[in-house]
Amino acid sequence: MKIGLRTLKTVVACLLAMLLASHLNLIYAPSAGIIAILSLGNTKKKSLSVGLARFFALILATILSFLTFGLLGFNAYGFALFLLLFIPLTVKFSLTDGIVVTSVLVTHYMLEKHFSGWLILNEFLLMTIGVGMSLLLNLYMPNLEEKLKRAQDEIEEGFRQVFQEMSNSLNKKSQKDLLERTDQLSKAIQFGLNEAMVHQENHWLRSNYYYENYFLMRKSQLRLIEEMVALLEKIQTKEELVEDLRILLSNTSQTLSEENDGRQILKEISWVLESYRLKPMPSNRLEFENRARLFQFLQTYKNFIEIKTEFSNIKYHGD
Template sequence: MKIGLRTTKTAIAAGLSMYLAQSIGLLYAPAAGIIAILSVGNTKKTSLFTGIGRLISLAIATALAFVSFHLLGYSPLGFVLFLFLFIPIAVYFGLTDGIVVNSVLVTHYLMEGSFALPLIGNAFLLMSIGIGFALLFNLYMPNGEEKLQKAQQSVEQTFKSLLKEMASSFNTIETAGLPNLCETLFDEIKKGLYQAKIHQENQWTSATGYYEAYFAMRQTQARLLMDMTEIMQHIHVEEAYTKAFQSVLYYTSETFHENNDGQLILAKIDALYEDYRQKPLPQTRNEFENRALLFRFLQTFKSFIEVKADFSEQIKPPGNHGIPS
């Protein structure tokens, strides 16, 4: 059985919270440990914003409980009224993370039959100690950049494989492997986007959002590549066209990289356009339809490269990451 980092941090934060609460003589000290358990999030920012939200919702819960218990007494009926008031208000203000834990803290008022200032202070201290230790232990997060770079390499390798497969099967009926490769590509990009979001939320300052933008760009490219594979299945043209298109696809697969701005590939596509225009006009309906599909494929391919070219122009990698050796 493997004990993860988050489990370790949660357990220690809970134990220290309970110990501190007991040491300073707080009532219901174990509640501080429970609050710590609920407050250790996946990212630094998640823990911070959750903690702030719970403190705000505790203030709201205390005010509503005061009204409810004075109207219907310190009884289950008073607690029911409190919940009828607190839950909708918490949902409306986006404070749902605080519903359960603050409902538990409100039961302390119920059991003590009092809203004396020391008791209210006790509740806020329990909350602050639990949140504080959770934030303290969440200050350490593994550097996710190396993991993201591996995800990038994996995505780029799948793109290369897909482009090579497209080149080898262009103008043939052997395209059965393309949909599976596309599915693999989308799965890898989805995982990369999730990792990039986690990495972004673990940065207090200087968060550029580069990795999120990178995987979003690759996702757009993957959709265009999917369109290209669908068009390919219906293209049947003379060999003179096939060789030229295969050449550009192979070149793209060989040079596909985070640092490639796509300008050379765009130049090759423009040359294909020019060659396309100089070819004799189609003589039959079948030739016309195939040439139209070929033109659509070329347009989509150009859009595929332009997405990366625009990204390279607008967004730069953080630090020295991505600079070719």
């Protein structure tokens, strides 16, 4: 059985919250531990936003429960009326993270049958301790940069292999290997994007969205790759017509990288496009259709590279 870091932090936060609440002689001290468990988010920013939502929800809940219990008494009917009003208001004010925890604290008012200043302070201290311990334990988060760089390397290699396979697959009907490769790339890109978002959420002040933007860029490129693969299945023409394109795809497979801004590749694509324009006109419908697909393939290819060029401009000259 493997015990992960999140599990350890949850246990420690719960333990410390209950011990501190007990040390302060708060009633319902175990509630602080439960709040700590429920407030320990996956990221620092998530934990903070959840904690703030619960504090505002507790303020709202205390006011509403004072009214409903005063109207119907400290019983199930008063609590039911409280929920009837409380839940829609938390939704309206985007405080839904506080519904469960705050409702539990409201039951303390019901059980004690009063709203003394001491009891209200008790509930806010339970919330403060629980949320505070979760924030304290979440100050440490593992650095994901190495994992993100490995994901980048995997994706770069995946794209290079796709371009080499496209070069090898020209004028062949079956693209099964390419379809499997694009599916693997899609999963790798989504994994990287998820990790990049977590990485960003674990920084309080820094707003460097480089990794997130990188994976979004590759995701956009992958959609174009899928279009190119679909076109490859329909291209069946003379070998001399695809020779330059085959070389271009092979060159791209060797030079494509995170650092390459793609400008040279764009020039090479323009050269191949121009060479097609200079070739003799198609002599029949089939040749015409294949020539049109080649032009469409190269235009999609160009769009693919332009996405990377734009990303490189933002990376080095903006953001």
